[in-house]
Amino acid sequence: MKNFKYMWSTYLSKYVTVITVGCSSYFLATYVERSKQKLPPERSPIFSTVLAATPLTPAPFERSKNNQSRISEIMKYGFPSLDNVRSFDDYVLSYDRRTRVAHWVFEHLTKENIKFNESVDRSKCEFQPDESIHPYFRSENTDYKGSGYDRGHLAAAGNHKSSQKCVEQTFVLSNMAPQVGVGFNRHSWNRLEKYVRKISKLHNNVYCCTGPLYLPRREPDGKNYVKYEVIGANHVAVPTHFFKVILFETTKGFLELEAYVMPNQVIEDSTPLSSFQVPPDSIERAAGLLFFDNIAKTKISKINGKKI
């Protein structure tokens, strides 16, 4: 009996060793491989003359460390494009280094998260350059000064009043575009932003994508030209138009989509918002983007209020 116990314990100890070594090696390799993926890409000093010491992706201000699940929530239905994507606590942005204006910003709005937190004070917010963008491509407050244009929010400040930090993050200059102030940013564009908040109170989960357009126009010579102003020393592009595409979930589990394009100019306050609705693919073609790429089209029941 003793002998049996002894054999058994030897037998057991041998297999325990083998299993322990096997599992440890497996998990070690998994850890090594995953660590490799998490390593930041090695960067040598940049070639360009000025700024060998400039850190390339510092946070412009403190961001929450664990906001990955929030980003997944915001981008649930797909990224419109993947160029220079930057994430903030409550919105995501893709930056166009050539125009110094975002390609798009993406927000996820619900009844709860657009609620106004009384401790939030918008007047304490300051417009600030986005230091995560290389200085060659970064817009500055001085670019807007004297230009005649507002620093117009793409992700609206009014959508992110749940905390002081969230609203402050909408004041970074990579979230701004030069907008006509009176008659546009402060009026009709603002009407559209308020409408989106109204939709967010009526429906579950509103996904909102906003961005600039640089649309061509036919000139007297019969040819089509894209023409836009650039302002300041950094040549920040003044978009000819802005778009907003919203997707919301109805109580019946369907998805509805609305797409708007507004010219960056004085708009009569009485013009109904519906007159700015356009087929979403016209924005996709003009902007070089694909919206809500993760949705099977059969799931969308209405576009611009019309059944499809």
Add this chain to the structure above:
Amino acid sequence: MKNFKYMWSTYLSKYVTVITVGCSSYFLATYVERSKQKLPPERSPIFSTVLAATPLTPAPFERSKNNQSRISEIMKYGFPSLDNVRSFDDYVLSYDRRTRVAHWVFEHLTKENIKFNESVDRSKCEFQPDESIHPYFRSENTDYKGSGYDRGHLAAAGNHKSSQKCVEQTFVLSNMAPQVGVGFNRHSWNRLEKYVRKISKLHNNVYCCTGPLYLPRREPDGKNYVKYEVIGANHVAVPTHFFKVILFETTKGFLELEAYVMPNQVIEDSTPLSSFQVPPDSIERAAGLLFFDNIAKTKISKINGKKI
């Protein structure tokens, strides 16, 4: 003695088992983790109305399967940007879906690889749309027809005459931009391309980046405007200028850089190429790109022929 041998063999067999299991588990986990990374991203049908069944990244024609090491060679000193990168057998391209023209193309030229292979026949090459680009953003031959512009190569056909396949791949429309024909594409721009080939015969390893620019101009109202024509149903942008940045290794182990910008217009044939030289960072700022980002700037001994 026999007993010793027996013990030794048991001892050995136990450790061999442990080591074998350990190593196998490690390599199994490594394999599992790496396989996960290689999986293509899952794509649902795209939202946009037309083309749920369109494959998003097919090869426009057969590419070599094992050209990863060639790509590493071409891109040795860094990617200027990372938007929609496409690789061909002998050059790499980043596509701008908004303008329907590449952001940049990158080539690596040596004495050997620019040699003319006598079996290569350029006249057999046909301009063809790049089917790896989504149809919304793809330029077509019909866009150029009647526009008055040439389908101008960015990666020059003359740099890729080592095989019929390589030269054919330069005829894909994503490698084209609308260029003024007589006086530009067929003359001064061609002079610049020939100069790059001359440099490739004199030096080891020439890295050549070529792309379009859309430069602003001051108008009589004192403001700066970017203005460019767009052609065809797909609104292919006509760049105002083109750039070429070349980096070459001298026999002494130094790196020299030259940067050129040419307006997309008729240029007098007698204008010396050196008069189109510009500081490389002026192109970086205008194009939203960073060239040769992997090089410590101390390694570059000359820019535009001048010691730095």
